[in-house]
Amino acid sequence: MDFIERKHCRRYLDIARAVAVNPYKHTVRDVLVSLHEASFKGFDDSTPDQDIQDAGVGEPEQDGEHLSALAVKQQYLGFPQGPVHVLDLLDSQEWKDHMTSISRPGSTWAANNRQRERPRTTPKPHQLQAIEKLCTMAKGFFKGGFLAHPPGMGKTMSVLCAAFEHLRQLGTACEIRTFILYVTAEKCLSAVYNEVQCNVKSRFSAIVVKSLDQPWSELKQYNLIIVSHELLIESWVKVKETIKLLESVRLNGVEATISRLSEEQLKQPKSSLLSILHNTAVGKNACLIVDKWPFGDKEADFTKAAQAMDTHSTFLVSDRLVSESNDWRDVYNQISILPVQPFANKAHFEAMFDTKHRSRRQGQDAGYQLLACLLDGIVIPHWLWGPFVPLPPLNRKRINTGYDSELGDGVHGLTVDALQKGALGLASCLAYHSFGLASGRIVYDYHRKCIAPVCTMYGGDDDGPAAANLDTTLEAHLAERTERLDHLNTGRAWLGIVKAAPSEDVMSFRVKAVLSTMRSIWERSPGEAIVIATESDLLKVLIAEAIRRESDAVFAVAVAEYEGGRLLDPLAGTAIQASNLAPDRRLRVVVTSYENAQHGRWFGGVGHVIMCNQLAGKSEEDRVLGLVRHVGAGVPVVNVYD
Known part of the structure; x- marks a missing residue:
């Protein structure tokens, strides 16, 4: 029978482990001799999958289960709410209905894609829906996932530090x-x-x-083994050769198999890397990290190699997952998710690094934000969701990241178009910045004229208002929108504080994110003072007005303003010298500008700092990072980006 063409690679993984039972058997002759007493009962074509036993493996599985094709189908992804298998999600009626409703990407996306050095294939609908369902059912407790963001933003260090923490606890x-x-x-x-x-x-x-010839006796002293895609594919070729060899042993016996091989073949070293990947005792305590999933001709072979590995956990750090040439469901079934343990705070994450060199600062800071999002969900690149792809009305908190730039003219028309598409906010393309913490779950990408998801660490749980009536006029759209916002004015939904002024539509998006963040902070740390640093005077006014209009008792607080070394108390109508003082306990909210915030010396008594800015250029990023350094590691900083 042809083991190589078996659909489920775990079937012949059980056979391949026979060659890895002893990492110190270095040649083919050593392996074959060690199998002389092995029983191959159960490896014929008529044997049911569930009856397959490990051949020649000295140590049985700890859980006593055999890794057969049936067992693979029965392996479930664990969630706090109960097991959810990806095939169950894909076979659900909800997914089938959604799949039929999704249209193909438009010509603009295809044109932009052709200009890329490495064109990306169109995402499959079941990819979108399965990940969406996983995020929704995980309810924010999904530990691990896919990491995909622009270069230089700390992906490698983030995932290595997370894996180190995970394996340290495992050890x-x-x-x-x-x-x-x-x-x-x-x-x-x-x-x-x-x-x-x-x-x-x-x-x-x-x-x-x-x-592959490097023996395991030399490698076992290292806790990080770095290999190439090509070497992993080569190891998979060795697996297939081993399977053929073992099949010959099963049919012809050990002595007959040895007699058919040349002396050079018998002296050929056995892959020690193969031992790492397929030995039950070794592989079960390994963490596999795949960076830059191969593109092109190597992808199919690499996918099979990745499926064949029986490591403890797997993590993907890539700008693409799979192509149309591979069945994504089979890949996902074979790849588990790394159960990352969250870091306590930013200082804990930065403590993992040996250097604080200035060139690494941005990557570390971005990496932490990236990891913070990842620990609470699955971080997906915006292109995977696909421009022009309408998404179902599900909670999209912690799905993607992005920021906004000024809308300029034509905001009324864009708002109408966004409402027609069921968007809940406005945003620019989500590809330019990797750790913006925007709020709104679904926003209208006004560059591509489509909707796209964004995320927040402290976002609300609502799905927002429904799409407006497509037959109404512009004024009716805006009036209907305002009425809905007033009705949903709960602090976790959109706020009806801003009317239809073009320059204020963007501001309402940020104001909502700030209020949602404040609520989350006070729910976890009641009574703590919050400083809100903004880049515009208009935004300061809008935030203060929003807090005053809130009917919730949580926001029944006085809003002070810090300016030029003075703390302006709106209750007493006086100015307090605050250069060395923490804010008064009555003044739980202080609004200030970035310039004033960086000159303030009173952050010692502040519980949280909320930074709300646009990050329109590199200079603004440096300014924000400068504020982070000024505040210090002892004060949690929440970034609210558009």
Whole structure:
């Protein structure tokens, strides 16, 4: 029978483990001799999958289950609310209805895609819906996922630090040593190694493996093994060769198989990397990190190689998941999600680094924000959802990130178009910044004239108002929108504080995000003072007015203003010298500008700082990071980006 063409690779993984039972058997002859007493009962065509046993493996599975095709189908993704299997999601009627309602991407997206150096394939509807369902059913408790963002934003260090924390805790729970297998492109091997040596050398003993012949006895002293995509594919070729060899042993016996091989073949070293990947005792305590999923001809072979690995957990750091040539469901069934343990705070994350070099500051800061989003959901690149793809009205909190720029002229027409498409807000393209914490779940991308998801760490739980009537006029649209916003004025929904002025539509988006953030802070830390730093005087006025209009008792507080070293008390009508003082306990909210905030020296008594800005240029990013450094590591900082 043809083991190579079996649909479920776990079936012959059980056979392949026979060659990995002893990592110190270095040649083909050693392996075959060690199998002399092995029983191959159960490996014929008529044997049911559930009866397949591990051949020649000395240590049984800890849970006593066999990794058969049936067992693979029965493996469930664990959620706090109960098991949810991805195939159950894809077979649901809800997904089928949604799949039929999604239109194909428009010509604009296709034209933009053709201009890319590496064109991306159109996302499949079941990819969108399955991830959407997973996020929704996880309810914010999904630990791990896919990481996909622009270069230089800390992906590598974020996932390595997260994996280190995870394996460190895993190592304390068992006596078996744990390690990370990091797979990336050939050209990136030295770059990843150098980055590890520069930033996290104290956490990792790393090695770059470029040959399958390197014995496990040399590799086991390292806790980070870096290999290339090509080497992993080569190891999969070794697996297939081993399967053919073992099939020959089953049919002809060990002695007959040895007699058919040349002396050179018998002396050929057995892949030690193969032992790592397929040995039950070793692989079960390894974490696989796949960076830059291969593109083109290598993708199919690499997908099979990734499916075949039986590691403890798997993480993907990539700008693309799969192409149309591969069945995404099979890939997902074979890849588990890394159960990352959240970091306590930003200081905890930065403590993982050995260096605080200025060139790494932006990447570290972005990496932490990236990881913070990841720990509460799945971070998806905006293109995976696909421009021009209407999304169902589900809670999209913590799905993607983005920021806004000034809308300029024509905001009325854009607002109408957004309402027609069921959008809940306005935003620019979501591809330019990787850790903006915007609020609104679904916003209208006014560059592409479509809707797209955004995320927030402290966003509300509502799905927002429904789409407006398409037959009404512009004025009726705006009136209907205002009426809905007033009706949903609960602090967790849109606020009816801003009417239809073009320059204020963007502001309402940020005001809502600020109020939602304030509510979340006070729910967790009642009574703490909050400083809101903005880049515009208009936004300061809007935020203060929004708090005053809130009917909720939570927002029954006085809003002070910090300006030029003075704290303006609206209740007493006086100015307090606040250069060395914390805000008065009655003044739980202080609104100020970035310039004044950076000159203030009274952050010691502040519980939280909310920064609300646009990040329109590199200088503004540096200004925000400067404020973070000025505030200090002891004060939590929440970024509210558009």
